[in-house]
Amino acid sequence: MSPAEPGGLRLVSDPWDANRISDLLSRLRPPLTSHPCCYSWPCAVPSIGPKNILSLGSSSLRVDAVLGQGAFATVFQATNPATSDRMVLKVQKPANPWEFYINTCLDARLPPSVRHLLGSIRSAHLFLDGSIMLGELHNYGTLLNAVNLFRAQSDKVMPPPLVLHFAISILHTVEQLHAARIIHADIKPDNFLLGDRCVRLR
Structure with a gap:
């Protein structure tokens, strides 16, 4: 430092x-x-x-x-x-x-x-x-998979309510992670997994 x-x-x-x-790992007690x-x-x-x-x-x-x-x-x-x-x-x-x-x-x-x-x-x-x-x-793939599905459609745009849902979910997840004093350092669409009821960060 x-x-x-x-x-x-x-x-x-x-x-x-x-x-x-x-x-850092070598200093853990217990290992x-x-x-x-x-x-x-x-x-x-x-x-x-x-x-x-x-x-x-x-x-x-x-x-x-x-x-x-x-x-x-x-x-x-x-x-x-x-x-x-x-x-x-x-x-x-x-x-x-x-x-x-x-x-x-x-x-x-x-x-x-x-x-x-x-x-x-x-x-x-x-x-x-x-x-x-x-x-x-997780059976539903990643957020990147979802984005690519919409890109393949004729209008190539994810509906705004769905975009808002994902944005709120992502911000809430990152907020909880930071509250636990952990930094992810690789936030990107393919690191968000789609589950039955939520978006999970891996």
Whole structure:
């Protein structure tokens, strides 16, 4: 942290720096890996693809499809054949334990009445070269999907009442996140998931 600047502001080093994040996580007491939903595996991330069966501890999951792919992660839909429970698998290389840590902060800091506004991670599996996060499946896609649906229509415009609804939902969600003293840093339409009754930020 730098000395105070004029006006009483202090500048901190890049909060998204990988070494800084690793240092912060190493200071946690108890350590993140002691969380009952965080698992460490002394091996590489297993091969994952559609129609594969993935074993994670005592659970076996059938990988159904690829839902999306980014620079650092691939998101799959999976099903537990024993329960028919469907979920999302987020496979990241390198591993991203910080995401699970922030999820635990959301659980601790947000009132139950607003926790549903932000995505939740069921469990984190940390491997030598990556991580797998198990999360909730949202059947209606993202806000970006909705925008693109309207763009494909003849008038190419989302109805103003719907725009207003989404704008209010987004602002309310971000307000709750900031009240919990957390900054998202990647607010964009494809990070808002559409659920049965709300818009969730992931």
